[in-house]
Amino acid sequence: MSDDVILRMENMVKTFPGVVANAGINLEVRRGEIHCLLGENGAGKTVLMSTLYGLYHADAGSIIYKGQPVQIRSPKDAIRQRIGMVHQHFMLVPTLTVAENLILGQYRYWQRLSQMERAKAEIRRLGEEFGLRIDPDAVVGRLSVGEQQRVEILKALYHGIDLLILDEPTAVLTPQETSQLLGFLRELADKGLTIIFITHKLEEVMQVSDRVTVLRDGKDVATLNTAETSPRELARLMVGRDVLMEMPERQGEPGEVVLAVQDLCVENERGLRVVDGVSFEVREREIVGIAGVAGNGQSELALALAGLMPIHSGEVRLNGQVLREWTPRQVSQLGLAHVPEDRHGMAIILPFSVSNNFVIHSFGDEPFSRHGFLNFSRIREYAQRLVREYDVRLVSVDDPISSLSGGNQQKVVVARELNREPRLLLVNQPTRGIDIGATEFVRQRILAQRDRGSAVLLISTELEEIFHLSDRILVMYEGKIVGEVPPDRSLLDKIGLMMAGHRAEA
C-alpha cells in the first residue's frame, strides 16, 4: 500500500509576519490519482503547494517524495524532481510566443535556438497526443484565457513531470473549457501522472477526483475518498457549517430604466465587430444576467459600458444621459460601479496596499484627500471597515494586496464596488476564485443591492450563477443577443442550445 504513495508532506508549517498560513498540514498523495485540495479563501492551499514547488520555504515539516526526503529550494529543484505547477495567476510573459515561454529561464542563451525547435516540435506532439492544440508561434498575450491555461499546462508537461499541481485552473475557464480540461486531466492520470488539483467548485471535485483533502485555517481537517462523500459533507468540513444557497425573494418591482442600450456595436483592435447591434434595458431593482460561452462579446460589452472600450455605433443611455465618448470617470460619476473580470490586470494594483486599493476610484475626493494631500488615516479606517464587513482575511490593510490569497483579493474588489452605492452595478464574474461561503455572501450582497434600488447587469459564464441571481436572462452568441428567457431551471436545455448559436424560436 505505502509504495503507491508518491508524496507525503508532514506537519508543514509556514508563517508570514502576522499570519500562520500553514499550521502543521499533513498531506498524502498516491501515485496516479487526482487529489483535490479544498478549503476556504486563505486556508493555505496556495502556500502549501508553493512550498512544494519551491517558491516558499517551510518553517518546519518534511516532504517525502518518491520515498525519499527531499529539499525543494526553488522551482528549478522542483522541475528536477519532475514536479510541475500551474499557478492560480498565470506566470506567462504575454509579449513572448508560446514556444519562447516554454523555454524561458531554462537554458543558456546559446542553447535557446536549438531548444526552440525542440520546444515547437514538442508542443505539436503534446497537442496531438492530448488534443491540446496550440500554435507554438502565437504570442501569448493574444490568446484567450483558456488557451493561456493550456500553455501553462504544456509548460509544465514540457519538462517531463510525474506530479502536476494545478491551482484553481478552472476559475477562469468556461464550463465547456472546464469539462475539456477535466477530461484531459483524467487522461493524464490514467497515463500514470499524479495530479493535485485545487478548486472551489464542489461539482468538479466530485466529478474528477479520487480523493480529497480539506484544509481549514492552515490545518488539514480530513482526507476522504471522493466516492464516499458528498458535496454537502465537503462544504460542511470546509466552512464548519451548512452552506445554504437559498436566495431571498425579491422585494418590490422593477422601477425606472437605468441603462438603455440601443443597437450597440463595438469593434476590437483588429477591427472585428465583437458586439453587434445589441439592445436591452436594465431597470431599477432588477438583475439582468447575460449568459453565453466566454468570448462571445460579453467582455467587450462590459468594457464599452464602463467607458474602457470605444463605442463604434449605437446609443447607450445611463440615467437618461446619452454619452458617446465617455471616460471611466464620467460613467462612474453617473453612478456605475464595475467589478471587472480581469482581477490582476484591471481591478487592483498589486504592489499597492490593501487600503490604497480600496480607494482606487476615490483617492482624489474628500474625505480621502484634502487639498491634494492623501488622508491616510481616513483611507485606513474606511478599508478596515469594509474588511470587517466582508470578512477579508488579512493581517493589516497596510500590507500590499499581493500578499492576500486570490479569493480575498476578489472580496476587496467586490466590497469596494458594492459600497459605492451604484445606480448601475456591472459585475463580471463576481465570484471568480472565492470559496463557497464567501460566494454565498457576495451573492446575497448583490441581491441586497438590487433591493436597495440598483440596476444590476450580471455577466457570468457560470449558468449556475446566472440562474441564481437573475430576474431576466439574455443569451449572447457571436456578439448578438439571441434571446431572452426567464430564470426557470426547466429552460436549461433551451439556454444551452441558444448559447451554442441556435436562435430562440419566437
Place this chain on the structure above:
Amino acid sequence: MSDSRSDILALAEERKALSVEAPASGLRRRWQVLLWSTLGPIAAILAAFVVSGLMLLVAGFDPLFAFATLLRGAFGDLRVISEVLLQATPLMLIGVGLAVAFRSNIWNIGAEGQFYAGAVLSTIAGIYLGMLPAVVLVPLVLVLGFVGGALWGVLAGWFKVRFGASEIVTTIMLNYVAIIGTGYLVTGPMIEQAGTYPQTAKVAEAARLYRFLPPTRLHIGFLLALVFAVIVYVLLFKTSTGYAIRAAGHNQTAARYAGIDVERTVLLAMGISGGAAGLAGAIQVSGLTFRLYQQISPGYGFTGIAVALLAGNHPLGVILSALLFGALRSGSEVMQISAKIPSVLVFVVQGLVILSVVSYGVYQMKLFGRLRVAKEG
C-alpha cells in the same frame, strides 16, 4: 532587436513577480530590513574595493595608496568634500526627476537634453536680463531652467500620448537636438564678445547663486537639490497626484479603470523629470560655470539614470546614491592625478563599486521584497 527587447520585458516581468512577494511588516522585521539595507551596501562597496584592489595589484599599482588617494579625493578636507557635494548636486536633481518618470513607467533617457534645454534658457535670462536685482533674477533663472527642461520633457511625452511614439527613442533624439542646438548657440548667436572660445559671455553677477561656505565653491544649489528631493518625495507618496502617477506606472489598465487620466500623468511625469533636469542645468550655470558651453554636462543626464535606479527610484534614496556617485567621480579624479592610475583602471574601480551595490540591491530584493513595497502607503 525585437529579441533583446522581449528579453528586457521578460526581465521586467520577473522583477514584477519578485516585487509582489513578502511584505515587510512586524517591527523586528523592519529593523532587520533596516540593518541589512545599511550594512549591505557598505559591505558591497568593500567587496568592490577588494576585487578592484587585486586588479590594481596585478596591473602593478599599490592598491592601498590608490584607495587612500581616492578616499582623500572624496573626503579629505572641507574643500574636497564641497567638491563632492557640487558633483552630487546635478545628479541628485536629475535622479530625483527620473525617479518620478521611472515610477510612472516612462523611460526618460532624455535628461541630458533636458539639462541643456534648461541651461540654455537660464543662460539667456542670466545674460540679457542682468539689469534685474538678484532677488528677482536668481529665482527667474531657476524657474526658467525648470521650464526649459520641462518643455523639452513634455514634448517627448506629447509624442507618446498623441502618436504613441516610444519615449525611449524620442528622448534620445531630443538629446541630440538640444546638445547640437547648444553647440550652434555657443559658436554662433551667443558666442562671447571676444569670440575666442565657443562659449557664451558670463551671466550677470545678479544671476549667480550665493556661495555660503567660502572659500569653497559650494552654493545654495546643493541645498535646493535637497529640498527638491524632499518635495518630490512628498508629492509622490503623500498627495493624490503622486498616487495617480504611481498607479499609472504600476498598472496602466487599472489606472484607466480607476478613472485616472493616464495621458495626463505621462505629461506630468515627463514635465517633472524634464523640469528637474532643466533646473540642474540652470543651477550648474548660475552656481558654477557662470556660462554656457558645449560640454557643460559630462553626461550627468545618463549618470542620473544609474543614480535613480540605484536608489530604487525613491527620491530620498536618490540623495544618498547621488552622494555616492559624486564621491566616486571626484575621488577618482584625484586618484587618477595623484596616484597616476590610468583612467581606464579608474573606470574599472568605479564600475565595480556601482555594480556591486546594484547587485546587492537585487539580492536584497530577493531577500525581503522591495522595501518600497511596504512604503507604498
